Amino acid sequence: MTEDTLYDRLGEETGIRSVVDDFYDRLLADDELGPFFEGADMEKLRRTQTDFLCEAAGGPQTYDAEPVREAHLHVPFTPDLVQRALALLQESLDAFDVPESDADAVVEAVAAYEADLLASPEDTTAD
Numbered sequence: 001m002t003e004d005t006l007y008d009r010l011g012e013e014t015g016i017r018s019v020v021d022d023f024y025d026r027l028l029a030d031d032e033l034g035p036f037f038e039g040a041d042m043e044k045l046r047r048t049q050t051d052f053l054c055e056a057a058g059g060p061q062t063y064d065a066e067p068v069r070e071a072h073l074h075v076p077f078t079p080d081l082v083q084r085a086l087a088l089l090q091e092s093l094d095a096f097d098v099p100e101s102d103a104d105a106v107v108e109a110v111a112a113y114e115a116d117l118l119a120s121p122e123d124t125t126a127d
């Protein structure tokens with residue numbers, strides 16, 4: 001019997017990229033989150049988010065962009081906005097019929113970075 005990983009079940013890089021593309025489409029279309037991406041290099045974001053999720057799911061990719069904290073210091077997130085983004089990620093996973101326990105694992109991989117996403121340049125203590 002073959003042991004399959006979350007990475008395999010999500011359809012490897014191609015499947016994960018599809019979810020990521022759908023997720024960023026939802027983020028861009030969102031009234032509150034969309035404006036944060038004005039001027040952003042969306043291809044870079046889609047690619048790095050794909051690497052991040054592939055690695056988190058047990059794939060061979062390595063996330064090699066800026067640490068999540070540094071990448072978002074200039075983004076004025078609030079806890080509610082992070083939750084809103086996570087809800088959109090959940091919607092994307094649902095759209096691809098990802099089973100609940102696998103979808104939870106993906107959402108959790110991003111939710112684990114909530115404190116880094118919320119960090120602001122004035123925070124001096126977290127290192």
Ligand code: HEM
Nearest residue numbers: 033036037039040041048052065066068071075085110113
């Ligand atoms: C934990 C997983 C995440 C990773 C690995 C990640 C990665 C990145 C990277 C590498 C950048 C680009 C920094 C740069 O080029 O200057 C970035 C920017 C950004 N990310 Fe994320 N991100 C994550 C989660 C999120 C979430 C959940 C949101 C929700 C909306 C988000 C929204 C943004 C925004 C708005 C920018 C700034 C775009 C810009 O100003 O150019 N990120 N992210």
